Amino acid sequence: MNGAAAVIVAAGRGVRAGGDMPKQWQALSGRPIFAHTLDAFASHPGIAEIVLVINPQDRNMLAMLDMGTATLVEGGADRAASVRNGLDAVARSKMVLIHDVARPLVTAETISNVIAALDKTPGAAPALPVTDALWTGADGQVTGTQDRTGLYRAQTPQGFHLEAIRAAHAAHPGGAADDVEVARAHGLAVAIVPGDEDNLKITMPADFARADRILRGRDGH
Numbered sequence: 001m002n003g004a005a006a007v008i009v010a011a012g013r014g015v016r017a018g019g020d021m022p023k024q025w026q027a028l029s030g031r032p033i034f035a036h037t038l039d040a041f042a043s044h045p046g047i048a049e050i051v052l053v054i055n056p057q058d059r060n061m062l063a064m065l066d067m068g069t070a071t072l073v074e075g076g077a078d079r080a081a082s083v084r085n086g087l088d089a090v091a092r093s094k095m096v097l098i099h100d101v102a103r104p105l106v107t108a109e110t111i112s113n114v115i116a117a118l119d120k121t122p123g124a125a126p127a128l129p130v131t132d133a134l135w136t137g138a139d140g141q142v143t144g145t146q147d148r149t150g151l152y153r154a155q156t157p158q159g160f161h162l163e164a165i166r167a168a169h170a171a172h173p174g175g176a177a178d179d180v181e182v183a184r185a186h187g188l189a190v191a192i193v194p195g196d197e198d199n200l201k202i203t204m205p206a207d208f209a210r211a212d213r214i215l216r217g218r219d220g221h
C-alpha cells in the first residue's frame with residue numbers, strides 16, 4: 001500500500017487539563033501541543049495526507065499552526081463523531097492512523113510500527129501491558145484485587161484499513177472508548193504493537209510538566 005492518512009482529532013475541550021484555553025493550544029516547550037503532534041505526522045515518510053479535526057470555536061487559534069497541506073474539518077459532539085468527520089475527509093489513502101492531538105510525544109517508531117502491522121491485519125494499535133497490581137476500591141478503602149493478566153493500556157495512533165474502519169464507525173451505536181473498540185465490534189482483527197511509556201495523553205494538569213520533562217530529555221537538555 002502507498003502512504004497512510006493521519007486523522008488527528010483535536011475538537012475536545014480539555015476540561016480535565018484545565019487552563020485558559022483547550023489543552024491542545026497550550027504551550028509545551030514553547031510551542032502549542034497541537035504543533036508538536038502535527039509535526040510528528042507531517043515529518044513521517046509513511047504519512048501521505050493529514051486531516052485535522054478541530055472544534056469550530058477554535059478557528060481563531062489556527063494561526064498558531066503551520067498547517068502545510070493538511071485538510072481541516074470540524075469535529076462533532078463526542079470523539080467518535082469527530083473521528084467520523086475526519087474519516088470522511090480522507091481523500092487518497094487506503095489506510096488511516098487515528099491519533100489524539102493530546103498525545104504530542106508520539107514517536108516515528110510508533111507510527112512506523114502501526115503502519116507496518118497494517119500490511120498483515122485490518123487494524124493495529126500501540127499498547128502497554130499493565131504492570132502495576134490492580135485494586136478495586138470504595139470510600140478510600142481497598143475492596144479487592146483484580147487479575148492483570150492480559151490487560152493493556154491503549155494508546156494512539158490506532159491504524160486501520162480505511163474502508164473497514166469507515167464501515168465500522170457507520171455501524172457502531174456509540175459509546176466506545178476508542179476506535180479499536182469500534183473496529184472489534186464490527187469484527188475487525190486488531191494487532192497490538194509496542195506502546196511507548198512516553199506517548200502519554202495529556203489529560204490532567206500534572207501531565208504538562210511530565211511531557212515537558214520528557215521533551216527536555218530528548219533534546220539533551
Ligand SMILES: Nc1ccn([C@@H]2O[C@H](COP(=O)(O)OP(=O)(O)OP(=O)(O)O)[C@@H](O)[C@H]2O)c(=O)n1
Nearest residue numbers: 009010011012013014015016077078082100101
Ligand atoms: N468531541 C470531541 C472530543 C474529543 N476529541 C479529541 O479526542 C481526544 C481524546 O482525548 P481527551 O483527553 O478525552 O480530550 P478532551 O475531550 O479534550 O478532554 P476532556 O475529556 O478532559 O475535556 C483528544 O485529542 C480530543 O481533542 C475530539 O476530537 N472531539
Ligand SMILES: C[C@](O)(CO)[C@H](O)COP(=O)(O)O
Nearest residue numbers: 100154155156177178179201
Ligand atoms: C483513545 C484513547 O487515547 C485510548 O487511550 C483514549 O481512550 C481517549 O481518551 P479518553 O480520556 O478515554 O476520552
